Amino acid sequence: MxxxxxxxxxxxxxxxxxxxxxxxxxxxxxxxxxxxxxxxxxxxxxxxxxxxxxxxSKEELICGPLEDHVGDVARTVRERRVGESASAAVHRAYLAALVAHDPSVGASDNPVALSVRRLMQETPSLLHRVYGLQYRALAELAEVLTEETGDPIGSRLAAGLLFEVRTTLIGENHRRAQGGASMEELVREGRETAERAFAMVEQGLGDYATRSG
Incomplete structure (x- = not known):
């Protein structure tokens, strides 16, 4: 760089x-x-x-990099392909980031990234900051879906499901990395977990918010 x-x-x-x-x-x-x-x-x-x-601020020293990724999921859905559902787009983007060892999805064994994650988990004020960023990200995703579907309730429900599955997968990646898993193991197991998790979501959402031509 x-x-x-x-x-x-x-x-x-x-x-x-x-x-x-x-x-x-x-x-x-x-x-x-x-x-x-x-x-x-x-x-x-x-x-x-x-x-x-x-x-x-002192909090931004640790949480600042997360600011850059607040809009990632909303952007993925907004820019998805014609004929692609919101769920499929988030699924595809997550797997691409995982394979690329992107720290934003926890796919990194970089010592600094691991130290930052541990510090966030152990510090209530930082966790509060993280939850605030996650709420913003969820709200942005729901807004994109509402703009397209005109269905604010359904959009919030769909956004919550998509965001929760992605957040859960990222948390699991961090757990594996902190446990000493190699990146090869993390990616292999992470892909298997993601396929199972998104399959569960897609059973509920199906083709909701599929982009038309």
Whole structure:
């Protein structure tokens, strides 16, 4: 990624990465709530303002990357193929991300990604932030379905089913990765689980919200 960047962009990426690395180390040692932004800045040898230039809050240090994926499921459904149902589109996109070892679906054994996940699970304030992002993602998906079907109740129900199955699968991927599963094992077992899970959803949703030509 850094190869196509200019010097300024590379330095910004390096600073951002260093701040995250320092923060994770300190959070792991002392706990998220017992570390201040000022302490992170001092340990990273930058000003407190520099930290806030990269991250709007201490929570964003950890949860910021999730912001980039809030609209993933809604976008998948909005841009699905002609003749493809909402469920089939989410299923297809999830499997593609899984095979690509995309961290956004938990298909990564990167130590930083695993540390972030553990910290989220162990810190109530971070979990609260994560749940808020998930609610936004669910609302965006329901809005897309409502725009197409004119059925707000059915859309919310369908969005809830699709979002829940995807969230459950991602959680299972994280569990496997944290348990030491290889990426080959994770992807193989993840695909089998996904096929079973989406089959259960599709029995209920069927061809709901299939895009017409």
């Amino acid at each position: 850094a190869e196509g960047m200019g010097l300024r962009e590379r330095k910004k990426m390096q600073t951002r990465s260093r701040l995250l690395s320092v923060a994770l180390r300190m959070f792991s040692e002392r706990g998220f709530d017992k570390v201040s932004v000022a302490e992170i800045a001092a340990a990273a040898d930058v000003s407190k303002m520099t930290v806030f230039n990269y991250f709007g």
